[in-house]
Amino acid sequence: MNAAQGPPATNAELKRAWKKEEKAALGELGFRGGRGDQSTITLGEAGDWTGHLTVPKRSGPKDTLVVFLDPIGFSLIHEPAEAMVRELSGLGEDAPEYVTVSGDRTKVLPAELNDELGKVRVSDAEGIEHAVSLVTTAVRDGILPWMEERAGTDALLAHLGEPAPSPGHEARRLERLAVVQHRLGHDDEAAEALDAYKEKYCDTGVVSVDEQRRRFAAALGELLRNVR
Incomplete structure (x- = not known):
C-alpha cells in the first residue's frame, strides 16, 4: 500500500x-x-x-x-x-x-x-x-x-459418475457425462447417458427448457450415429 x-x-x-x-x-x-x-x-x-x-x-x-x-x-x-x-x-x-x-x-x-x-x-x-x-x-x-x-479426465469421470441431488443438476450431469464420454471415444457410454437424459429430462413441461434439451439430445444423437 x-x-x-x-x-x-x-x-x-x-x-x-x-x-x-x-x-x-x-x-x-x-x-x-x-x-x-x-x-x-x-x-x-x-x-x-x-x-x-x-x-x-x-x-x-x-x-x-x-x-x-x-x-x-x-x-x-x-x-x-x-x-x-x-x-x-x-x-x-x-x-x-x-x-x-x-x-x-x-x-x-x-x-x-x-x-x-x-x-x-x-x-x-x-x-x-x-x-x-x-x-x-x-x-x-x-x-x-x-x-x-x-482438473483431469479420471477425476472428471469419477465426479460425473455420481448422481446429482436435484433434477436440474442431474440433467446437467448427464449432458456433460455424455459429451465427455463422446470426446474420449467412448460412444456406447455416451449413448447410455444420452438415453437416460432423454427418458427423464426432455419432457419437463417447461417449453424453454424442453426445447433446449431436445436440441442437445438431437445434435449429440446425430454425432453418435455418425461414428458408431
Whole structure:
C-alpha cells in the first residue's frame, strides 16, 4: 500500500486497497484478477480447465469504516465440455457458462480456518494484511490443491459418475457425462447417458427448457450415429 496516499478513508477505498494486495498475493499462486472479487487460473495438462475463485467483500453500514469478508467460493470449468454442451444446445458464446465441478469450503478448508475467515473485519492496513494472509493460506493450502486434483479426465469421470441431488443438476450431469464420454471415444457410454437424459429430462413441461434439451439430445444423437 502506498503510504504517501494516506490510509483509506472510505469503504470504497478500503476495498480497492484490499483487492490490490490480494491480487498481488494470488498472482504469485498463478491466479489472474478478473471482474470484481473474482480471479481465475488455468489448470490441467492441456490447459483446458479454468479454476474460478471468488473472495467477496462487503462494505459495512453507512458512516462506518469496515469491510467484511463473505464466504469464499470456488469452482472448476472444463472448457471443452462446456463449450460443446453450449454448441449442441444451440446456445451462443455469450450464454452463461455452467460450472463443471463446484467446491465447498466447509469440506475443503479446516474448520478453524473457516472460522477465522468468517471473523474477518477490515478497517485499516493491518486488517488488510491479516485478511490477505488468511485468504492466501486458504487458497494455497486448500483450494488450489483441490482444483489441481480434480482438473483431469479420471477425476472428471469419477465426479460425473455420481448422481446429482436435484433434477436440474442431474440433467446437467448427464449432458456433460455424455459429451465427455463422446470426446474420449467412448460412444456406447455416451449413448447410455444420452438415453437416460432423454427418458427423464426432455419432457419437463417447461417449453424453454424442453426445447433446449431436445436440441442437445438431437445434435449429440446425430454425432453418435455418425461414428458408431
